[in-house]
Amino acid sequence: xxxxxxxxxxxxxxxxxxxxxxxxxxxxxxxxxxxxxxxxxxxxxxxxxxxxxxxxxxxxxxxxxxxxxxxxxxxxxxxxxxxxxxxxxxxxxxxxxxxxxxxxxxxxxxxxxxxxxxxxxxxxxxxxxxxxxxxxxxxxxxxxxxxxxxxxxxxxxxxxxxxxxxxxxxxxxxxxxxxxxxxxxxxxxxxxxxxxxxxxxxxxxxxxxxxxxxxxxxxxxxxxxxxxxxxxxxxxxxxxxxxxxxxxxxxxxxxxxxxxxxxxxxxxxxxxxxxxxxxxxxxxxxxxxxxxxxxxxxxxxxxxxxxxxxxxxxxxxxxxxxxxxxxxxxxxxxxxxxxxxxxxxxxxxxxxxxxxxxxxxxxxxxxxxxxxxxxxxxx
Amino acid sequence: xxxxxxxxxxxxxxxxxxxxxxxxxxxxxxxxxxxxxxxxxxxxxxxxxxxxxxxxxxxxxxxxxxxxxxxxxxxxxxxxxxxxxxxxxxxxxxxxxxxxxxxxxxxxxxxxxxxxxxxxxxxxxxxxxxxxxxxxxxxxxxxxxxxxxxxxxxxxxxxxxxxxxxxxxxxxxxxxxxxxxxxxxxxxxxxxxxxxxxxxxxxxxxxxxxxxxxxxxx
Numbered sequence: 001x002x003x004x005x006x007x008x009x010x011x012x013x014x015x016x017x018x019x020x021x022x023x024x025x026x027x028x029x030x031x032x033x034x035x036x037x038x039x040x041x042x043x044x045x046x047x048x049x050x051x052x053x054x055x056x057x058x059x060x061x062x063x064x065x066x067x068x069x070x071x072x073x074x075x076x077x078x079x080x081x082x083x084x085x086x087x088x089x090x091x092x093x094x095x096x097x098x099x100x101x102x103x104x105x106x107x108x109x110x111x112x113x114x115x116x117x118x119x120x121x122x123x124x125x126x127x128x129x130x131x132x133x134x135x136x137x138x139x140x141x142x143x144x145x146x147x148x149x150x151x152x153x154x155x156x157x158x159x160x161x162x163x164x165x166x167x168x169x170x171x172x173x174x175x176x177x178x179x180x181x182x183x184x185x186x187x188x189x190x191x192x193x194x195x196x197x198x199x200x201x202x203x204x205x206x207x208x209x210x211x212x213x214x215x216x217x218x219x220x221x222x223x224x225x226x227x228x229x230x231x232x233x234x235x236x237x238x239x240x241x242x243x244x245x246x247x248x249x250x251x252x253x254x255x256x257x258x259x260x261x262x263x264x265x266x267x268x269x270x271x272x273x274x275x276x277x278x279x280x281x282x283x284x285x286x287x288x289x290x291x292x293x294x295x296x297x298x299x300x301x302x303x304x305x306x307x308x309x310x311x312x313x314x315x316x317x318x319x320x321x322x323x324x325x326x327x328x329x330x331x332x333x334x335x336x337x338x339x340x341x342x343x344x345x346x347x348x349x350x351x352x353x354x355x356x357x358x359x360x361x362x363x364x365x366x367x368x369x370x371x372x373x374x375x376x377x378x379x
Numbered sequence: 380x381x382x383x384x385x386x387x388x389x390x391x392x393x394x395x396x397x398x399x400x401x402x403x404x405x406x407x408x409x410x411x412x413x414x415x416x417x418x419x420x421x422x423x424x425x426x427x428x429x430x431x432x433x434x435x436x437x438x439x440x441x442x443x444x445x446x447x448x449x450x451x452x453x454x455x456x457x458x459x460x461x462x463x464x465x466x467x468x469x470x471x472x473x474x475x476x477x478x479x480x481x482x483x484x485x486x487x488x489x490x491x492x493x494x495x496x497x498x499x500x501x502x503x504x505x506x507x508x509x510x511x512x513x514x515x516x517x518x519x520x521x522x523x524x525x526x527x528x529x530x531x532x533x534x535x536x537x538x539x540x541x542x543x544x545x546x547x548x549x550x551x552x553x554x555x556x557x558x559x560x561x562x563x564x565x566x567x568x569x570x571x572x573x574x575x576x577x578x579x580x581x582x583x584x585x586x587x588x589x590x591x592x593x594x595x596x597x
Contacts, residue, residue, distance in 0.1 A: 028504035047504075070504055088451035092478035096510035126481040364454060 009053065016050035020171030023073030026052040030097040034063035038104045041149070043134065043141070045111065046071030046085050051138075058138045062145055067108065069093045077278075080117025081339070081363045087119045091126035100128065109134040109149070112156060115315035115341035117365040136317055151314070158278045158317040158337075160213065168276055169210035176202040176265070194257060201262050204232065205269040213277075220280050220293040222273040229266030236262060278317075279337055283360055295338035298354035301328055302375070305350035312342040312351060339363070343372060396455070397434050400498065407589045408498070411528045412438065414582065414591055415495055418526055419444050423492040426518060428479050428511065429499025433459030433472075440471035444493070447486070451478045479503065480510035483517055490520040497528040500564045509570045516574040516596065525576065525594040531587070532563040 016024055026047045033056065042065040045055050052068055059066060070093070071085035079085035090108065094100075110118060112133045120131045135144045135155035144151055180198045187195070208228045209221060216224035236258045240250045274282050280293035287293060299312075299320060306328055313321040313328070320334050321342065340363045342351050352375040353359055359373055366372065400408040412435050419425060421443030427436045430448035432455050440446045450456050456476055463472050477485050479499065494515045500508050515525055533539050542563060571578065571594065580593040 025504075029506045070507070083452055083454050086451070086453075088476070088478035088481065091484075092451070092480040092507045092510070095478075095484065096480045096506040122477075126477055126484055367453065 012049055013053060016048075017167070017171055018174040020168070020175060024049040025070075025073040026068055028068050028070050028093050030093070030099060030102070031056065031066040031068060033059045033066055034061070036063045036065050038102065040064045040103065041109055041145070042067055042099065042103060042107070042129075043109045044069060044090055044114075044131075045138075046074065046076040046079055046114070048073050048075055051075060055138050058141055062142065065099075065103070067093055067097070067099065076111045077113040077116070077339070080114045081365055083117060083365050085114055086117045086365065087123035087126065087131075090118065090131075091123055091129075094127040094129055106130060107132060111138075112136045112151065112315060113158070113317065113339075113341075116339050116344050116363060119344070121347075133314055153319050156314070156317065157319055160278050162211075165210040165213055169207050172210075172269075172272065172276065173202060173206045176206060176269070194254075194261075197258060198261055198265070201232065201265045202269075204228065205266050209269060209273055221277050222270045222282075222287055222293065223291060225266065225270035225273045229263065229270070232262045232266065233259060279335075281337060281362075283362060286360060295336040295360070296355055297338045297340065297359040297373075298332070298336060299330055299342055299351050300354040301330065302350045302352060303327070305348050307348050307350070309347060311345045311347065315341040315345050317341070340366060340369075343369075349375070396432050404588060405585060407584050411584055411589050411591055412497070414584075415497060415526050415528055416442060418493060418524065418593070420492070424490070424520075426482075426486075426491040426494045426515075428482060428494065428496045428515065429502075430459065431455045431499070433462060435495065435497055436472055437462055437466060437468065439495075440468045441466070444471075446472045447475060447489075447491070448472055449475045449477060449479065449482050449486075451476065478507070480507045480514060482511075483514040486518060489518065490523070491518055492520050492523045494519055494523065494525045495528075496525070500527065500529050500567070501562045505566070508564070509573070512567075512570045512576070513574045516576055519596060521596065523596075524579075525592075527567075527592045527594060528589060529567075530563040531567060531590050532565040533587070 012024060015022060026049045028047055040063050043055075043059065044067045045052055047068050047070055052066075056066065067090070069085065069090045071079035071089065074084055076085050090110075094108070106129045108123075108129045108131045110131045110133050113136055115133055118131060124130050132149075133151070135141060135151045136158050137155070140151075140155045144155060177199060180195060180202065183198070184195045205225065205228060209216075209225050212224075213221065216227065218224045218227060236255070240255050243250045271284055274284060274287055274293065282293040286296075308323065308326055308328055310323060310328075313323060317339060318334050318337055320330050320332075320336055321328055322331065323329075338360055344366050349372060353373040357370065357374050361369075363369070397408070415435065416438050419439050419442045423444050425439050425444040425446045427433070427439065427446060427448045430436045430450045431452070433448055433450075436446050436448040436459065448456075448459060450459075453476060456474055459472075459474060463469060463474075475482070475485055479496075496511070496515065500511070503511060519525060533542060546562070568578075575597050576594050577597050578592050579595050582591045583589075584591070
C-alpha cells in the first residue's frame with residue numbers, strides 16, 4: 001500500500017513541477033515528523049502539494065508536528081495576500097485535529113511570508129494558540145531551531161537562489177512548451193522547423209531570464225526579458241540578411257513568422273516575470289505605464305503611535321526595519337517589495353504610506369487599507 | 380503564460396460567485412436555494428455556515444428569520460455587508476468572520492433552530508469537514524434541523540469512476556470560474572454518524588448534481 005501511495009505522490013509531484021500553475025492541494029491535517037513529544041514545536045504550512053512534500057523532507061531530523069492548513073493549493077505568500085490563507089484556516093485545522101490535547105505549549109511557528117494575511121490576535125481568539133513567525137525559507141528551519149527558535153536577519157530575507165530559479169524556469173517552460181507540442185500534433189509534418197523555432201524561443205526566453213537573473217543589466221527582470229527579446233530580434237534580422245546576400249533568401253512570410261512569434265513569446269514571458277520573481281512583483285498595468293516594478297508603497301512610521309514592539313522587524317522580507325536605541329528606523333536604501341506584511345502586523349497601526357493613497361492595491365487581506373494608507377495626510 | 384491575466388480576472392470573482400455557480404450547476408444553485416428557503420420559519424434562529432456572499436442569508440432574513448452568517452473570507456463578507464446595508468437588514472443578520480470548524484468556539488452559548496450549509500462542505504478538507512459537522516451538531520437546538528445542500532460523491536463504484544473522470548476534465552474551468560475547487564463531498568454519512576446526526580429526507584436535483592439533505596439529531 002505504501003509503495004502505491006509513494007508512486008501516486010511521485011506522479012503528483014511531477015505534475016506540480018511540470019505545471020507550475022496547477023493549485024494541487026495536499027490533504028490538510030496534523031503530520032508527525034520523527035517522534036514528537038508534547039513539548040515538540042508545531043510548524044504551520046500551506047497546502048500546495050509539492051511545498052508540503054519538500055517541507056517534510058526539510059524537517060527530517062527534527063521531532064516536530066507539521067500542521068497543514070488550507071491555502072487553496074497556492075503558495076503561502078500569494079495565498080495570504082488574497083485571503084486564501086489566513087488565521088481562520090489555521091484555527092480550523094487546529095480545532096479539527098485536536099492539537100490542544102497533543103501538545104502542552106500553545107505556540108505555532110508560522111511561515112514568515114504568511115505575515116501579509118494572518119491576524120495573530122484573531123488566531124489566538126479562535127484556537128487559543130499564539131503565532132510566531134519563523135524563517136522565510138524552509139531550508140533555514142534547521143538553523144532556526146538550532147539558534148533557539150530565533151530568525152536572524154539572513155533568515156528573514158527573501159532570497160532567489162540558483163536552485164529556486166532553476167525550479168521556476170523548469171516549471172514555467174513546461175507550461176510554455178505544452179501549447180507548442182499540441183501544435184506539433186495538429187500541424188502537418190512540414191512545419192517541423194517552425195515548431196522547433198518556437199521551442200527554442202521559449203527555452204531561450206525563460207532559461208535566459210531565470211538563469212542569468214543577476215547578471216543582466218536592468219534591475220527589474222521584466223525589462224531584462226525585453227532586452228533578451230531585442231537580442232533575439234537582432235539575431236533574426238542578421239540571419240535573414242546573411243541569407244539574403246550570401247545564400248537563398250529567406251521567404252518573407254517565414255521572416256515575419258520568426259519575428260512575430262519570437263516577439264509574442266518574449267512579451268508573454270516578460271509579463272510572467274512580473275509575478276514570478278520574489279523581489280519586484282507588480283501589476284501588468286503598472287509595468288506597461290512605467291516600465292519599472294518599483295514599489296509605490298513606502299513605509300513611514302508614525303512615531304507617536306509606534307510602541308517599538310519590533311513586529312515589523314520580524315516580518316519584513318527585505319529587512320527595511322531595524323531597532324536603534326529603542327526606536328524603529330527604516331533603511332530606505334533597501335527596496336520595499338510592497339507585500340504590506342508590516343502594515344498587516346503592526347498592532348498600533350503606526351505604519352502608513354509615505355506616498356499616501358498611491359499603492360498597487362494587490363494585497364486584499366488588510367481591512368480598511370485605503371484609510372490606513374491615507375493616514376499620513378491626517379497625521 | 381496567460382495565467383497572469385486569468386489570475387487578475389478571477390481576483391474579482393467573489394462579486395460574481397453566485398452567477399458563476401448558477402452557470403456551473405445549470406441553474407441548480409438558485410433552485411436549491413429556494414428549496415432551502417422553504418424550511419425557514421419567521422422568527423426562528425438560523426445559522427448559515429459558509430455563507431459566502433450571502434444571497435441565501437439575505438433571503439432568510441427577508442423571510443423573517445434571525446440570521447447568523449459565518450464565513451472565513453473577508454472578501455465575501457464585505458459583499459454581504461453591502462447587501463445588508465442596501466436591504467436595511469442590519470438588525471436581522473449578524474456577521475461572524477471565522478472558519479467553519481471554529482464557529483463553535485465563537486458561538487458556544489448559542490443554539491439554532493436551523494443550520495444551513497450550502498455548497499461549502501466540498502471546499503473543506505476531510506478533517507475540517509468532520510469538525511464542521513460536529514460543530515453544527517453542537518450548535519443545533521434539540522428540535523432543530525440541519526440542511527446540507529451539496530454535491531455528494533456517489534457510492535456506486537461505476538458512477539464513482541465516471542465522477543473521477545469528469546472531475547479531471549472540469550478541473551480547469553471549475554477553478555477559472557469559481558476560484559475554488561469544488562469537489563463532491565466524500566464520506567458524509569460517516570461524518571454525520573459520528574456527530575450523532577441522521578438524514579431525515581433527501582432530495583436530488585438534476586440527477587444528483589445537487590442533493591438537499593434534511594438532518595436531525597438521533
